[in-house]
Amino acid sequence: MEIKNIKSELKNAPIDLKANIKLIKLTGDKNISVFAAEILPKTKLNPHYHKNGIETYQIYQGTGIMKVGELNDNKVKWNETFDVKTGDCFTIVESQIHQIINDSDEILIALFTCPEPHLGDDRFFINS
Secondary structure: OOOOOHHHHHHOOOEEOOOOEEEEEEEEOOOOEEEEEEEOOOEEOOOEEOOOOOEEEEEEEOEEEEEEEEEEOOEEEEEEEEEEEOOOEEEEOOOOEEEEEEOOOOOEEEEEEEOHHHHOOOOEEOOO
């Protein structure tokens, strides 16, 4: 059995240039995996969506803002914006555009579960 430490893995992770944050896979398979994302202070995840499967999020450390929306005439219509903090959990559904923003001066770490392809060929970035 392989055991990974969230903080150690993130420390050594490169920045995912498409997403603009650090991303690591902690465990899992193609059907369901656990990932961690580190969003530096005053940084935001580039808005995107997935066509297959949900993502469940847990804010592991820090605070931020989560935005969710939909495409309307090839433009983002943001439907909801909410504050997130350590311990919060929520779900992003299929085709829901989402963006997490770290507007604080501290690192934000989010854990999320999703199918493995969410970080591969089922990740569609958009201009907001």
